[in-house]
Amino acid sequence: MLYLQLFISFFKIGLFGFGGGLAILSLMQMEVEQYGWMSQQEFVDIVAVSQVTPGPIGINCATYVGYTTAGICGSVLATFAIILPSLIIMLSICKVYFWLNRRFQNNPYFVQTLRMLRFTVIGLIASAALMLIKPQTFIDPVSWIIFAAVCLFTVLPQLYKNKVTDIVSHPILLIIAAGIAGYLIYGF
Amino acid sequence: MFFQLFWTYFKIGTFTLGGGYAMLPLIQREVVDLKRWIDEEEFLNMIALAQAAPGLIAVNSAIFIGWRVGGWRGVCGAVLGAVLPSFLIILAIAMVFQEWKELPAVEAVFKGVRPAVVALIAAPLVKMAKSAKISWLTAIIPIAAALLIWLGHVNPVWVILATIIITLIVCFISNSSYRSSK
Numbered sequence: 001m002l003y004l005q006l007f008i009s010f011f012k013i014g015l016f017g018f019g020g021g022l023a024i025l026s027l028m029q030m031e032v033e034q035y036g037w038m039s040q041q042e043f044v045d046i047v048a049v050s051q052v053t054p055g056p057i058g059i060n061c062a063t064y065v066g067y068t069t070a071g072i073c074g075s076v077l078a079t080f081a082i083i084l085p086s087l088i089i090m091l092s093i094c095k096v097y098f099w100l101n102r103r104f105q106n107n108p109y110f111v112q113t114l115r116m117l118r119f120t121v122i123g124l125i126a127s128a129a130l131m132l133i134k135p136q137t138f139i140d141p142v143s144w145i146i147f148a149a150v151c152l153f154t155v156l157p158q159l160y161k162n163k164v165t166d167i168v169s170h171p172i173l174l175i176i177a178a179g180i181a182g183y184l185i186y187g188f
Numbered sequence: 189m190f191f192q193l194f195w196t197y198f199k200i201g202t203f204t205l206g207g208g209y210a211m212l213p214l215i216q217r218e219v220v221d222l223k224r225w226i227d228e229e230e231f232l233n234m235i236a237l238a239q240a241a242p243g244l245i246a247v248n249s250a251i252f253i254g255w256r257v258g259g260w261r262g263v264c265g266a267v268l269g270a271v272l273p274s275f276l277i278i279l280a281i282a283m284v285f286q287e288w289k290e291l292p293a294v295e296a297v298f299k300g301v302r303p304a305v306v307a308l309i310a311a312p313l314v315k316m317a318k319s320a321k322i323s324w325l326t327a328i329i330p331i332a333a334a335l336l337i338w339l340g341h342v343n344p345v346w347v348i349l350a351t352i353i354i355t356l357i358v359c360f361i362s363n364s365s366y367r368s369s370k
């Protein structure tokens with residue numbers, strides 16, 4: 001039963017996950033919360049781990065959730081379930097693409113739907129961030145200072161574009177810096 | 189072909205941090221510049237399709253290039269190569285993390301990291317909104333989507349389906365009125 005639930009949940013995430021890894025987070029959060037597979041804190045932690053380890057975020061999360069809920073079999077199943085819709089849909093698209101000779105790219109229905117989905121995806125990502133602002137993740141004013149600092153460093157290259165801002169805005173560096181700050185502030 | 193595709197994607201999967209988008213320039217270098225499996229124009233078409241289709245962009249691109257270069261075997265090789273590195277690394281971390289997460293030092297580190305993760309999700313929104321050429325009117329769409337999910341607890345699946353259906357209906361109506369006016 002657990003295996004079936006895992007499979008259905010991650011199949012759903014793969015099927016409706018438009019817009020890549022970050023947009024998938026809100027879907028994944030909804031599923032994980034609904035079945036109580038992991039706490040909000042654990043979910044944020046695994047997103048953090050996904051950001052500093054190689055590979056697509058969706059695969060990382062699927063593997064982790066699968067393992068913590070149902071062991072190694074669970075991790076294989078969840079990872080397979082999240083890529084199965086891609087396999088089915090992308091392979092059909094590939095066949096149509098070579099058959100239609102790229103004509104569908106001028107199709108107004110296709111172009112408009114893609115454009116609107118881009119707007120929706122921005123909302124999806126915003127909701128993922130909003131849902132994570134909870135007392136468990138933002139424990140005190142220091143959390144808000146870290147949040148503001150990381151936001152600032154991330155948008156810095158858009159204000160002043162140079163080599164230094166490119167380096168200090170790197171997500172991996174920012175996560176490591178936040179981890180060190182956390183250790184120094186809360187570790188003693 | 190299976191092993192060539194597997195190995196190419198395995199290398200890319202092992203050395204790219206930061207998810208699917210970060211993989212695209214490496215894929216381009218390997219597949220277009222070095223191996224010359226597809227040309228530049230087809231690569232750009234591939235990115236458009238990989239983003240349009242649901243699912244992970246890295247996996248979608250692996251499927252496209254695998255299919256184009258080596259058929260079914262190519263797809264299996266490329267997808268396995270793209271997925272396996274992160275699968276193995278995360279599995280190892282998950283096994284260790286279960287025992288470590290109770291340690292006070294680890295908990296302290298994550299207390300600092302959690303708000304940073306939320307910031308890393310939220311901050312790129314400005315840039316995305318700009319590149320999607322959002323206007324005051326179209327800004328209603330992401331705001332409504334975010335509020336429905338956040339405060340309304342609507343499953344994102346419904347929001348996505350609604351977007352697709354409403355767009356198709358509006359497109360259909362404006363198309364037919366355009367035709368009848370002509």
